[in-house]
Amino acid sequence: MVKIKIDGLEYDVNEKKNLIDAAKDVGVDIPYFCYHPALTVVGMCRMCLIEIEGVPKLQAACNTPVKEGLSIITQSDRVKEGRAGTMEFLLANHPLDCPVCDKAGECRLQDNAFGSGSGKSRFEFEKRNIPQEEIGTNLIINHNRCIVCYRCVRFEEEKVGESNLGLFERGYHSIIGLAKNEPINHNYQGALADICPVGALLNHETLFKSRVWWYKTHDSVCHGCSTGCNVHANVRDNKMYRYMVKENFDQEMFFLCDKGRFDLDWMNENRLLSYFENGQESVSNDVFSKLGREWNDANSIAILGGAHETNESLSTIKSLFNSQDKIIWEARVSDPQYKETEQVDFLLTKDYHPNTRGAVDIGITTSTGVNGIIKDFNSKKIDLLFIIKEEIPEGIDSSRMNNVVMMDTNLSNKISKVGYAVPIQIFAEQGGSFTNKNGLKQEFEKGMKPVQGLLSSSEFFQKILDHAKLAKEALVHGNN
Numbered sequence: 001m002v003k004i005k006i007d008g009l010e011y012d013v014n015e016k017k018n019l020i021d022a023a024k025d026v027g028v029d030i031p032y033f034c035y036h037p038a039l040t041v042v043g044m045c046r047m048c049l050i051e052i053e054g055v056p057k058l059q060a061a062c063n064t065p066v067k068e069g070l071s072i073i074t075q076s077d078r079v080k081e082g083r084a085g086t087m088e089f090l091l092a093n094h095p096l097d098c099p100v101c102d103k104a105g106e107c108r109l110q111d112n113a114f115g116s117g118s119g120k121s122r123f124e125f126e127k128r129n130i131p132q133e134e135i136g137t138n139l140i141i142n143h144n145r146c147i148v149c150y151r152c153v154r155f156e157e158e159k160v161g162e163s164n165l166g167l168f169e170r171g172y173h174s175i176i177g178l179a180k181n182e183p184i185n186h187n188y189q190g191a192l193a194d195i196c197p198v199g200a201l202l203n204h205e206t207l208f209k210s211r212v213w214w215y216k217t218h219d220s221v222c223h224g225c226s227t228g229c230n231v232h233a234n235v236r237d238n239k240m241y242r243y244m245v246k247e248n249f250d251q252e253m254f255f256l257c258d259k260g261r262f263d264l265d266w267m268n269e270n271r272l273l274s275y276f277e278n279g280q281e282s283v284s285n286d287v288f289s290k291l292g293r294e295w296n297d298a299n300s301i302a303i304l305g306g307a308h309e310t311n312e313s314l315s316t317i318k319s320l321f322n323s324q325d326k327i328i329w330e331a332r333v334s335d336p337q338y339k340e341t342e343q344v345d346f347l348l349t350k351d352y353h354p355n356t357r358g359a360v361d362i363g364i365t366t367s368t369g370v371n372g373i374i375k376d377f378n379s380k381k382i383d384l385l386f387i388i389k390e391e392i393p394e395g396i397d398s399s400r401m402n403n404v405v406m407m408d409t410n411l412s413n414k415i416s417k418v419g420y421a422v423p424i425q426i427f428a429e430q431g432g433s434f435t436n437k438n439g440l441k442q443e444f445e446k447g448m449k450p451v452q453g454l455l456s457s458s459e460f461f462q463k464i465l466d467h468a469k470l471a472k473e474a475l476v477h478g479n480n
Contacts, residue, residue: 005053005071015068019061020048021249023074030074031083031112033090033197034149035062037247038254039158044150045090047112049082050074058082083116092123093172094198095144103199105212109147130175135165136184138204138258139192143175146200152176152192159255159346160188176200187345190261194245205262210234210241218447219246221434223308223427224260226341226351228436229253231260233428233447240267240428240448251440257348272411272423273451278402279416284453287420291405292467296475298383299326302373305388305407306331306364307353309457310432311441314355314362316458320465328382330366330373331359333390338369341437349437354427358435371395377403388457389424392417407457425456 002015006028013022020030021037033045041062048061051073058078064070073079091113098104130143153165153176164186166179178184184192193201215234222229222243230253234242243261247254275287295301306314306329314331321327332338336350343349359365366372370393376382378397386405387393392414396404402419415421427434431446455463 002066002068002070004066004069007072007074013066015066017066017249019050019064019066019070019072022066023061028074030061031108031116032062033108033112033147034151036151036154036195036254037249038252039151039154042150042154045147046086047083047116049079049086051076051079080116083112084118087113087117088121088123090147091117091121093127093144094147095127097145101145101199102202102207103196107199108197128172133177134183135178136189136192138262139184139189140202140204140207141176142200142202143177145198146176147198148174148176149197150176151195151197152201155188155192155195155255159191160186161346162186187257187259187348188255190258191245191255194256203262206242210236215241216447218445220428220444220447221354221436221442222256222260223354223434224257224263224352225347225349226353226356226437227347227349228354228434228440228442229256229260229347230442231256233445235447238449240264255347257345259348259352266410267426267428267448270411271451272408272415272421273454274423276415276421278419287422288463288467289471291420291464292469292471294384295464295468296472300376300382301327301384301386302377302382303327303329303386303388304331304333304370304373304393305390306457307333307337307356307359308389308427309355309359310427310430311355311358311362311435312432313430313456313458314359314364317461318362318364320458320461328366328373328376329364330370331364332356333370333393351437354436355434357437357439358433358441361435361439387418407460422460423454424460425450425454429454430456 001012003010004013006023011026013026020032020035023030030048032048034042043060043063049058050061052059053071132140132142135141156162156165164178164180164184165176168175168177190203193203214236218233220231220233222231230246230248231243232246243256245256275282275284277287336342337356341349374393374395377385384403386407388407389409401417404418406414406418406421407424409424409426428447429450431444433441433443435441
């Protein structure tokens with residue numbers, strides 16, 4: 001930590017941070033466009049102008065190193081005039097289409113225009129008008145809104161490792177466009193739209209879906225893989241609409257891949273909300289009564305899966321089984337879960353489960369793994385098999401499918417193949433925590449309200465044990 005002065009007041013700040021972030025930590029906001037904490041500093045937008053004591057000209061805060069004794073001024077008349085001039089140039093050609101722009105309500109251009117703009121424009125000529133383009137499989141560019149901050153170009157080159165975008169022409173004619181003939185097709189088109197400070201880059205997936213002020217926002221963790229990126233979950237009318245990045249400086253989390261960002265429809269549609277027996281819709285009490293009796297009759301019971309469940313739910317289920325010595329539970333059902341973390345790209349891992357590490361830390365593993373359980377189930381050493389939100393493993397004897405209980409969140413053809421299919425809550429309907437690939441336990445909030453009567457996985461097992469106890473008591477009384 002070092003001591004610096006901001007507008008005459010002394011603060012202790014982190015010298016390893018950029019001046020913009022260091023100032024923000026102590027409650028001083030310096031406006032900017034092109035700066036991003038995870039990208040190289042280029043100082044292109046000239047929005048973060050400040051005065052430095054002893055330096056005659058205005059300087060860009062993003063380019064100013066934090067060091068002991070630094071003294072800056074962020075609110076002088078010169079600074080305000082410089083920022084207002086920057087805003088006037090940026091708004092000269094920017095269309096006044098905020099009412100129809102998807103970025104409205106979370107647009108840095110809107111914020112800085114209100115905070116640093118002059119309120120009127122001296123630009124009297126016709127604004128330039130360049131047609132909108134499809135530049136990706138899920139990406140649109142509106143050239144008229146672009147302020148040439150260069151964030152998108154830097155992100156692709158520095159993080160994705162591709163150079164699909166470039167800056168073309170000069171001066172008044174400058175535009176960001178495709179540098180290749182092929183459209184962008186990587187896993188970070190959502191991130192490109194996300195880091196754009198204005199509404200120039202937009203995704204088809206979320207275009208015109210909702211205004212941002214209609215969302216209820218909850219802190220959450222991405223469910224797409226074992227990285228555990230921090231997100232803001234945007235919910236409206238009890239439906240999950242969007243994931244947006246929640247920046248985490250301590251863990252250097254600033255981006256989100258498309259796999260996690262756009263994998264949301266299953267939370268809202270095609271939900272499994274009924275109980276099924278042998279492919280036919282049934283009543284919950286009948287299913288629980290039968291499962292309670294089968295639980296008592298079984299000499300050995302196996303559970304597969306659980307790495308999509310919260311740490312809290314897994315811990316509760318495990319504690320329920322403390323007195324049950326006939327339970328075998330393996331959370332790892334795919335090859336990547338048994339290996340050291342393998343990356344698909346700089347964020348996405350090959351393990352598409354958000355809580356494998358949490359399940360392993362809790363102790364939900366076996367020495368023989370999933371293959372050993374399948375083998376024992378096929379040889380009838382295991383009488384009853386529960387599968388928690390996973391595909392039916394390959395190799396299971398089809399003649400024993402009546403002994404399989406599928407716990408899931410969505411309707412699928414699996415329901416017709418198993419003895420029982422039961423609905424459970426999704427993680428966003430519970431809240432709790434996931435443990436990511438590095439062993440970091442991260443809490444998330446409940447964002448959606450479950451349908452009345454829909455149980456979590458831990459509540460489901462508790463109810464089975466309750467029915468098993470009732471069945472045992474009924475049997476004792478019947479014999480007496």
